[in-house]
Amino acid sequence: MRTRSEVVTFRHPFTLSGSVEPQPAGTYVVETEEEVLPTLLHSAYRRTTTWLTLPSHAGAGTTELVVIDPIELAAALVRDLARASA
Numbered sequence: 001m002r003t004r005s006e007v008v009t010f011r012h013p014f015t016l017s018g019s020v021e022p023q024p025a026g027t028y029v030v031e032t033e034e035e036v037l038p039t040l041l042h043s044a045y046r047r048t049t050t051w052l053t054l055p056s057h058a059g060a061g062t063t064e065l066v067v068i069d070p071i072e073l074a075a076a077l078v079r080d081l082a083r084a085s086a
Contacts, residue, residue: 002045004032011084014076016052016068029053030073031065 009027016023030052034045050070056062 001036001048002034004034006030006032008073008077010077010080012080014080016066016072016076023054030068030070032070 006029007027008030010023010025012025013022014025015021030050032047032051033049034047037044037046047070050068050073051065052068052073054064054066056064
């Protein structure tokens with residue numbers, strides 16, 4: 001198993017099915033867990049889970065991990081970029 005991390009930025013508020021409320025514009029950490037696939041020629045990985053780190057409303061400095069669909073995240077980022085360009 002391995003975990004990849006990336007940072008995404010939304011310029012506008014957004015919603016994803018993994019989050020209950022609209023999230024504010026800002027920078028978010030996305031972590032993707034992958035498992036190694038048995039191959040003979042080269043290393044290959046398959047995505048198993050993707051999480052988005054959200055600020056928690058429970059208290060300052062706390063965060064919440066929500067499982068998200070990476071395809072839905074990509075679509076939300078495209079919508080955000082299109083909205084910024086308009």
